[in-house]
Amino acid sequence: SIDDSLLTTARIAISNQDLIDNEYLLQLTEITNTEYIYYYSPTGEVIYDPSDMYIGWQAQVGDPIYDFMTSGETIRIEDIRKSTDEDNYYKFAYLKANDGYFIQVGVRAEYVLELTAPYEYQNVIEDIVIQNDEVIYALILDGNKIAIADSNEESIGIDYSSDGDYELAINGVPVATDHYYAKDSTTVLEIAYPIYEDGEIIGILAVGYALSFFNQTRIYLIIIFIIMGISFVGIYFMTLYIQIFKPLRGLDDAISSIDVESTQSKRILDEKSVFSGIYQTVDNLSKRITDENSKNIRLNKRISSMAYTDYLTGVPNRLAFIEKITEIIKSVEKLAVVFFDLDGFKSYNDTLGHNFGDALLKSFTNRFNSVKDNDTYFARYGGDEFFMYHRYHSMVDLRSWIENVASLFDQPFEVEGVEYPLDAGIGVSLYPEHDTSIEQLIRKADIAMYYSKKRG
Incomplete structure (x- = not known):
């Protein structure tokens, strides 16, 4: 989370307190992707600042920095707030050393939203449901088939390990089935597809579509085949194209931002059928989610390693x-x-x-x-x-x-x-x-x- 990243950056600085100067803080902002790091004396004076703009600045009574300095706390993470001397909004974390010197680490509010909003699993799931009228629900399961994100938030944490169709999905087999969804009193077609990371399956994405959406397509097909049986006039072939392939392309577009994984019963999707385009777009979303997840994991490992290593000698700190x-x-x-x-x-x-x-x-x-x-x-x-x-x-x-x-x-x-x-x-x-x-x-x-x- 952004709170953990800010606090870890502060811990790195405090653990290398004897090395702190403007250049060191500048390097730390670049390595940790933070924007502001200030080093204060026990009296609230800025001693070091990567930009060299605020050195000598003194925290005053009523300022949040002064409140932390006099609070007796060693750690504080603020909610996003307006700056005391400008109109921008920021999020700050503070960490105090044993000698009273302390570190302030911060990022702009826009950057916080940029980091946290796009790839949070729950946000992805909610976007899928909100942006697609034919989608009734969506959920993501982890490798143990536990729901970690669900458009029905009450279902987060449910264990689906006994579900045979999810077992197929977690083993790499895309699955689709229709069933009655009691919450909305409707029948849905659920499509499930594995989420991959570095070639390994780490979870399942399942999306439930209103079956009426697919039934409408079936009705169109029946009508078109009746018309074809009466006449082979070119207008009917055009109707065939419009009534069959256009709805299917609409379905493809509707889930083009989804990474789908198998979830229910015995009707296995044929990847060579007309639905094959769906799998490609679904796979693209899977890669989008897992690539970002991998990047965050690598960054956190790097930051964690720095927090426990002496900056100068490379030995443990x-x-x-x-x-x-x-x-x-x-x-x-x-x-x-x-x-x-x-x-x-x-x-x-x-x-x-x-x-x-x-x-x-x-x-x-x-x-x-x-x-x-x-x-x-x-x-x-x-x-x-x-x-x-x-x-x-x-x-x-x-x-x-x-x-x-x-x-x-x-x-x-x-x-x-x-x-x-x-x-x-x-x-x-x-x-x-x-x-x-x-x-x-x-x-x-x-x-x-x-x-x-x-x-x-």
């Missing part, structure tokens, strides 16, 4: 570490949390420049990735601070592993062919001996690291 340790701690008996920061890094960074500092951090993380295995997880906390967890079985095992980690600092780190020595202060806390809370384990490892550095 703080958010990824917290989620990973939260999951692993449920299934282990012993776990060591290790917190360390790099001694001497600040001096290199100050004297040789930030670009050198970035390269040195990458060299460091490349080496530390070598100790990763199924029992070990390595992530960047922020700046020159990193943390790890290690699943161990005994203190002998743990001491050996810590010595192995410490030995990684024995050799200098190489940047552009030149070697630079680094050391680190290391602190360790143990689960469950020292605490069972993840937050407290990290805090105690940090404290242990501080005392380790103090003692030299």
